[in-house]
Amino acid sequence: MNLDDLNNVQKKAVTADNSHSLVLAGAGSGKTKVLSSRIAWLINTGQASFNEVLAVTFTNKAAREMLSRISMMLNRDMRGFWIGTFHGLCHKMLRLNWREANLIQNFQIIDMSDQLSLIKRLIKSANVNESKYSARDLQKIINSYKETGLRSNEIEVYDAYNKYIAEFYHLYENQCIRDGLIDFAELLLKSYDLLKNNQTIRNYYQERFKYILVDEFQDTNNLQYGWLRLLIGNSTSVFAVGDDDQSIYAFRGANIDNMSLFDKEYAKGNIVRLEQNYRSMGHILGAANSLIRYNNGRLGKKLWTQEGDGEKVLIVEKHNDLLESQWIVDEIKNLVRNGINQDDIAVLYRSNAQSRVLEHALFLSGVSYKVYGGLRFFERQEIKNVLAYLRLIVNRNDDSAWLRSVNFPIRGIGSRTIESLLEITKNNNISLYDAVAYHSGRSRNNLLMFNNIISTLEEASKKLTLVQLIEYVLEFTGINAFYKNEEETDRLDNLKELVTAATIFSAENNFSESPASLLIDVLQENMDVNLYNNISEQEKITPLLSFLSHASLEAGDNQFESEQPSVQLMTVHAAKGLEFEVVFITGVEEGLFPHENSMSDNSSIEEERRLMYVAITRARKKLYITMANSRMLRGQVRYSVKSRFISEIGEENAVFVKNKEKILSNNYLKSSSRYAPNTNSNKLSDGNMSFVDINGKKFVIGQNVKHKKFGIGTIIKLIGHGEESQAQISFDDFGIKTIMLGIARFE
DNA sequence: AAGCTTTGACTTTTT
């Protein structure tokens, strides 16, 4: 194995001795490379066997990337290797030890939306006189209790609200147990409890995993830290990699202090700093360094590069959000004209709502773009409908799945029927499936038919493979026919895609030939002789259950594969871990970035600053920061001043451009952009209209108008069609303004 | 059971 393409600091990290170490890995410093190299090095030098390493990441994507790198370095098949997300690894541990964890063998994982609907259902059936809490609130509260390691009977009850929550939490726990369901937080908590309460199992894993590597350590929550702690035995060596300056997930429980805690408890000053950056040019790094200096209590780190200063950061101020977007679109066109690929351009924003204006401007000027975020593949309605049937095959007592499928496609089973069934389940403590036998209403036959469908599917699952079973479900339940009838071609395509996903999944896991509900050994290869009898028994799981777990743990992409090069639009959070040639950070105003909800206390401001730091460090060659003096927010115009972060970037790294259109072009030229801008930014570009017809009135470029407030001016630019058309008008006394033609009052 | 109107929320999000 060759370590020569590592720099000295990276090499030091990769070959650190057996004690614990903490690696502070700056943005773009080769973190993934170091992690993968360390694992490969440990195995290659014989210090660790294949089965003695545990690697934890936060996303499946990160796990996949690391795995493929290691696989390449070691030139071997990595199947069976313990690498994955906290949730994925806990899941694996629970499947292996389901008995000891007090689970049923075919427990199923529910995602956030499943959890929310379950909570909604419980609120209804609990019949508590007007809960003070919404389903969302309760979901948040329950999850955060779980993430601090507390179960319903461990909550300290000091008032009525608290008592209600504890009782509701208890109700929820019971329902999950009865339905054989386990939510995301519960995967961690159950696994934590297993290790904590079962000494034999704890000893086994402590002795087995001699090397534990953790990625994105700044994103761990308290429960995850506790879980790791239970895995650390006398001879365990932990290699924790993270960047306290990129901790942006406190709102979902991440505890940035876990890094210094880890240093105190384990690493004990054994810290390596990866500060050489291979991504961004000097001024961009300068801006990032300058900004982050304003945070207190950092572990300390300063990025540097050998690649030279590059261009300064361009900070652009505009009158409003529409002009901001328009300017960005024009600039993107310039960049593209100068040979930049659209895929290499990212437009980032603090909150999703901001994408609308940007999309609108991009759309009007015909620049293709791609918005990240939104529903992922396995979260789509039509997919979830199919998955619900599959869940019922595994466990017909899964009431959540039963409710979802019973009247889809429509079988004449209405809400009255459901209500009476739910009453029966409550009184007899049985599942909805079983409650059908006690129901005597008009829909009885329809209900029996539905239950029959489940039985038929279950029989089929014993003979058909996973892929055949899914195809059978699609036909037999009438789901395909339903969407065909409704001419929902997108959904039909997605259903085909589901079959493809199952095909790929089956092939990857070597069970293309097995019946869907036959228990099979999953960890065929790479298993060492059992260290302790009865513990490292092979994982037994059915292809069907395995696929369902996969669907919950890995929701899939939220974007179809792109057909053409497109500008990338996403939140700053979504951009973490990515990099682009050119980056626009938009809406950099007080109240938006930092967000107004984060402006009250210093720790949230610091998190916002880290968010800005993440945004800046995404850019390789060119960085734009834009802001608007006013913007439409929740239907109202809001005025704001530029973000404090703009001044914190440091003047030596940036060029400021005020919102006077003509000065803009000149100033910009002085910044000697490699991508020379269009000298006349007001000239007609492809997306602009030469005339606009609105409410019977015609507007043409060059036309003179008299505005009630701004007086006489000339139309220099028309943007958009119909109701939403705007005009840029050069007023004699007020300069250039952009005006909505539908609203503006002309004389 | 579908189709309408009203109400209310609204920062960021992976598993």
Added chain:
DNA sequence: GTCAAAGCTT
């Protein structure tokens, strides 16, 4: 301003 969900009507 936009979206979803709840509530009401037919």
